[in-house]
Amino acid sequence: MAESLLPAPPDSHRLLDRLLDTPQLARVIPRLQPELLHRVIERCGLEDCSELVALTTPAQLTRILDLDLWRSAQAGTDEQFDAARFGVWIEVLLESGAKAAAQKLADMDVNLVVAGLAQHARVFDYAQIAPYTTSDGEEFMEIPHLEDERMSVVGGYMLLPRHPETPASWTAIVEVLMSLEAVDPDRFHDVMGQCRRLSNDGFEDDGLDDLLGNGDQAAFEMASDRAQRREQQGYVTPAQARAFLQMARERRATSDAEPRANPIARAYFRAVAEPSSEAQATTDPPPASDDTAAAVAAVVDVLAAEGIVPPAPRALLAGSQEEPHLGRIQSYMQSLLEHDSAAYAARTEELAYLANTLVAGCSLQARPFTAQQASDAAVAICNLGLAHSESAAAIPDLIGVFEAGWRVLHHDVCMHAASELIDVLSAFRCPDEHIQEDLDMLRIQLTKAWRAGAPWHARGAFEVLASLDMPAWAALLGLVDECPVIHAVIAASRDARTRAVSASAFEFIAEKNQIVLIREFLRSLPDRLR
Numbered sequence: 114m115a116e117s118l119l120p121a122p123p124d125s126h127r128l129l130d131r132l133l134d135t136p137q138l139a140r141v142i143p144r145l146q147p148e149l150l151h152r153v154i155e156r157c158g159l160e161d162c163s164e165l166v167a168l169t170t171p172a173q174l175t176r177i178l179d180l181d182l183w184r185s186a187q188a189g190t191d192e193q194f195d196a197a198r199f200g201v202w203i204e205v206l207l208e209s210g211a212k213a214a215a216q217k218l219a220d221m222d223v224n225l226v227v228a229g230l231a232q233h234a235r236v237f238d239y240a241q242i243a244p245y246t247t248s249d250g251e252e253f254m255e256i257p258h259l260e261d262e263r264m265s266v267v268g269g270y271m272l273l274p275r276h277p278e279t280p281a282s283w284t285a286i287v288e289v290l291m292s293l294e295a296v297d298p299d300r301f302h303d304v305m306g307q308c309r310r311l312s313n314d315g316f317e318d319d320g321l322d323d324l325l326g327n328g329d330q331a332a333f334e335m336a337s338d339r340a341q342r343r344e345q346q347g348y349v350t351p352a353q354a355r356a357f358l359q360m361a362r363e364r365r366a367t368s369d370a371e372p373r374a375n376p377i378a379r380a381y382f383r384a385v386a387e388p389s390s391e392a393q394a395t396t397d398p399p400p401a402s403d404d405t406a407a408a409v410a411a412v413v414d415v416l417a418a419e420g421i422v423p424p425a426p427r428a429l430l431a432g433s434q435e436e437p438h439l440g441r442i443q444s445y446m447q448s449l450l451e452h453d454s455a456a457y458a459a460r461t462e463e464l465a466y467l468a469n470t471l472v473a474g475c476s477l478q479a480r481p482f483t484a485q486q487a488s489d490a491a492v493a494i495c496n497l498g499l500a501h502s503e504s505a506a507a508i509p510d511l512i513g514v515f516e517a518g519w520r521v522l523h524h525d526v527c528m529h530a531a532s533e534l535i536d537v538l539s540a541f542r543c544p545d546e547h548i549q550e551d552l553d554m555l556r557i558q559l560t561k562a563w564r565a566g567a568p569w570h571a572r573g574a575f576e577v578l579a580s581l582d583m584p585a586w587a588a589l590l591g592l593v594d595e596c597p598v599i600h601a602v603i604a605a606s607r608d609a610r611t612r613a614v615s616a617s618a619f620e621f622i623a624e625k626n627q628i629v630l631i632r633e634f635l636r637s638l639p640d641r642l643r
Contacts, residue, residue, distance in 0.1 A: 125156050125157040125158065125161075126157075128153070128156060128157060128415070128419045128421075129153075129157045129161060129162070131415050132153070132165065132412065132415065133164060133165075135408060135411065135412055135415075136408055137404065137405055137408045138168065138408075139168050140405045140408065141405065141408045141409050141412050142165060142168035142169060142173075143168065143169065143170045143173065144405070144409050145173075145409070145412065145413075147169075147172075147173045147174075147176035147177045147180070148176075148180070149413075149416055149421060149422065150165065150169065150173065150177055151176075151177050151180045151181060152416075152421045153165065153416070153421060154166075154177070154181065156419075156421065159181070159201060159202070159205055160201070160204075160205060162205070163205045163206075163208040163209060164209075166205055166206065166209075167206075167208075167209035167213060171217075171220035171221070174217060174220070174221065175221065175222060175225075175342070176342070176346065178202070178221070178225065179339050179342060179343055181198065181202075182194060182195055182198050182199055182202070182225075182229075183195065183339070184198075185351065185481075187476065187479075188475065188476030188477070188479070188480060188481040188482070189351060189354070189355060189473070189474045189475050189476050189481075189595070190351060191351050191352060192351065194228060194229075194232075194332065194335065194336070196229060196232035196233065197280065197282075199229035199232070199233075200229075200233060200280050200281075200282030200283075200285070200286065201282060203218075203282050203285045203286050203289055204281070204282050204285040206218070206289070207285045207288060207289055211288055211289060211291070211292035212292055212295075212296060214289045214292065215289055215290075215292035215293040215295070215296040215297070216296055216297075218289055218293055218300075219293060219296060219297040219300045222335075222338055223300070223303060223304065223307075224334045224335040224338050225335050225338070225339075226304055227304055227307040227308055227311070227335075228332055228334075228335040230286065230290075230304065230308050231307075231308050231311040231312070232275065233274065233275060233276075233280065233282070233283065233286055234272045234273065234274060234275060234283075234286065234308065235272070235273045235274075235275055235312040236270050236271070236272055236305055236308040236309040236311075236312050237270065237271045237273075237309060237312060238269065238270065238271070238309065239266050239269055239270060239271045263283070265287045267287065267290050267291050267294065267305075268290075268291075268294040268298075268301060268302070268305065270305045270309065272286075272287060272290070290304075290305075344381075348469060348473070349381065349466065349469045349470050349472075349473045349474070350473060351473045351474050352474075353377055353381065353470075353473070353474070354469075354470040354471075354472075354473035354474025354475070355474040355475075356377055356474075357375065357377040357378060357470055357474065358470065358471075358474050358475055358519065358595075360375065360377065361375070361515070361516040361519040361520065362519060362520060362523045362524075362566070364516055364520070374510075374512070374513075375512050375513075375516065378463075378466065378512045381466060382462075382466070423484045423485055423488065438493065438496065438620070438623040438624045438627065439492060439493065439496050439623055440496075441496050441499040441500055442492055442495050442496040442499060442623075445499060446460060459510065460510070460511050463510055463511040463512055463515075464488070464491050464492065464495070464511060466512075467491035467494075467495070467511065467512070467515050468484070468487040468488045468490075468491045469487070471487040471490055471491060471596065472484065472487045475595050475596055476594075476595050476596070477490070477594070477595075477596050477598070478590065478591070478594060478598070478619075479572065479594075482596075489621055490596060490621050491515065492623075493518075493621035493622065493623035494515050494518035494519055494522065494621070494622075494623070495511050495514045495515050495518060496518070496623040496624065497517075497518035497521055497522065497622060497623050497624065497625075498513075498514035498515055498516070498517035498518030498519075498521070499514055499518075500518075500623075500624055500625050501517050501518070501521055501625075502514065502517055521628075522596070522597050522622060523597075525628055526592055526597040526622060526628060526631060527568060527569070527592065527593055527594065527595075527597045528563065528566070528568065529632075529635070530568075530589065530592035530593050530597070530631070530635060531559055531562075531563045531568035531571075531593050532563065533635040533638065534559065534589060534593070534635075534638065535556060535559055535560055535563065537638045537639055537642065538552055538553075538555060538556040538559075539556060540639070541639070541642060543581075548577060548580060548581070551574070551576075551577035552577055554574055554577075555571065555574040555575065555577055555578070558570075558571040558574045559571040559574070559593075567595075568593050569593055569594045569595050571593075572590060572593065572594070575589060575590055575593075578642070581641075581642045582641045582642055584602040584605075584641075585602075585638065585641045585642060587600050587602055588600040588602050588603050588634060591603075591619055592631060592635075596621075597622060598619040598620060598621055598622060599619060599620050599621075599622055599627050599630070599631060600618070600619050601615060601618035601619060601620075603630060603631065603634045604620075604630065
C-alpha cells in the first residue's frame with residue numbers, strides 16, 4: 114500500500130478540548146501511558162498542555178521528560194539534551210503554581226535537574242563572593258563580572274544566567290528554586306550544591322589529565338540514568354540500533370542447524386526480561402474503580418480516534434485482509450496464533466523491538482521514521498526475509514528473519530542500485546557543461562560512499578538527476594537509502610494508464626517480485642536519463 118511521508122496536520126485544539134472535558138480527569142491522567150501523554154504534548158504543544166502535565170505522577174513525568182528533552186541532529190544519530198526545552202518545561206510547570214512546580218522538581222531525577230539548571234545558571238555561595246571593602250576603603254568583589262542586574266540570591270546562593278541573552282525561562286527558574294527551598298530544603302541544597310560545583314568546573318592547565326570535566330561528567334551521568342530507564346521500558350538506544358542494523362547488513366547466514374543469535378538483540382531481551390525493582394515499583398498504578406476505568410477507556414478511545422494510539426502492526430491484526438506483499442509474514446503469525454500462543458507473544462515482542470530499532474537507528478528518506486512507518490517497515494522486511502529463507506521453521510525468531518531481509522535490501526537493492534547508477538553516469542555525457550559537472554561530482558561522491566558501504570551518504574548530490582528525469586530522480590532517492598523503498602513511479606512506469614503519481618507515495622519492499630520490478634527500472638535508466 115502506498116504511503117505518504119507528509120500526513121495532514123490534525124486539529125490539536127479539538128483534541129485538547131475533548132481531553133480537558135473528560136470527567137474525573139485527575140484520576141484518568143495518572144493511568145495513561147507516558148508515551149501517549151507525550152504524543153498528546155507533541156500534537157497540541159507543551160505550552161497548551163500545562164493542565165495535563167500538572168496531573169502527571171512523578172514516574173510519568175520522568176518518562177515523558179526522557180522522551181521530550183532529548184533531540185538528535187538527524188535521524189539515527191545520538192540524542193543530545195535540549196537545555197532550552199528544559200527551560201520551557203520549568204515555565205509550564207510554574208503555571209500550576211510555584212509550590213506545585215517545586216514539588217514536581219523535587220520528584221524529578223536529581224541528575225536531570227542539575228544538568229538542566231547548570232546549563233541555564235551559574236551558582237555561587239553568596240557569602241564567598243559578596244562585595245567587601247578593603248583596608249584602603251576600596252569596594253571589591255571577588256568575581257567582578259557578577260555585577261549584573263539579572264543576579265538573584267536564593268537560599269544563600271547567588272544565581273547568574275550563563276548566557277548574555279537572558280532566556281524567557283530565567284524568571285521561572287528563579288521562582289521555582291525559591292519555592293523548592295521552602296518545599297524540600299534538603300533537595301534544594303543538594304541541587305544547588307551540585308550546580309555550584311559545575312560552576313567552578315575546570316582543571317589545572319597542565320595537559321596531564323584525561324578526565325571528564327564536571328559538566329561533562331554530569332551530562333554523562335544524566336544520559337546514563339536515562340539510558341538505563343529506557344532500556345527497562347523496551348527502548349533501544351541509537352548506538353545499539355545502529356550497531357544492530359550494521360551487523361545485520363554484514364552477517365551471513367550459517368549452515369549450522371541453529372543459526373547464530375544476534376548478540377545485540379540477545380542482550381536487549383535479557384535486560385528487558387530482568388526489570389529492576391525500582392522500575393517495577395513505579396510502573397503500575399493501583400487498581401481503578403469501575404467509574405475511573407470507564408473514563409480511562411473513553412479517553413483511550415478519543416486518543417485512538419485522533420491517531421494518538423498507534424495501530425498494531427499489520428501482521429498482527431487478527432482477521433484482517435491480507436495486504437499485498439505481506440502474505441508470508443501474516444500466514445506465519447496466524448499459524449503461531451493458532452498453534453503456539455507463547456511463540457506468538459515472543460514474535461510480537463520481536464516485531465516491537467525491530468520497529469524501535471528502526472526509529473532509533475535509521476532514517477527513511479532522510480527523515481526519522483514515524484512509529485507506524487517503523488512498524489510497517491519491520492513487518493515488510495521480515496516478509497522479505499521469509500521470502501529468501503528456505504523455511505520459516507529454520508529460523509527460531511523474527512530477529513534472524515529480519516536480518517535476512519535487511520541484508521537483501523542492502524545488497525540487492527541499495528548497493529545494486531548505486532552500482533548501476535555509477536555505471537550509467539560513467540558512460541553518460543550531457544551537452545550542458547554545468548549539468549555534466551554536477552553529474553561527475555555525483556558519480557565521484559556516490560562511488561566513494563558505495564565503496565564505504567553507505568551509498569545513501571551521497572543522496573545530497575542526487576538533485577542534478579531531477580533536471581534530466583524527475584521520476585527517475587524520485588525513484589533513485591527511494592532505492593539508494595538506508596531503508597530502501599519502492600517509489601510509486603516505478604510501478605507506474607509499467608502501467609500506461611497511470612496519469613499522475615504522488616511525489617511522496619511509496620511501498621516498503623517485502624517480496625521478490627518487487628526486486629524484479631526494481632531491476633527492470635534500473636535497466637531502463639540510460640534511456641530515461643537521455
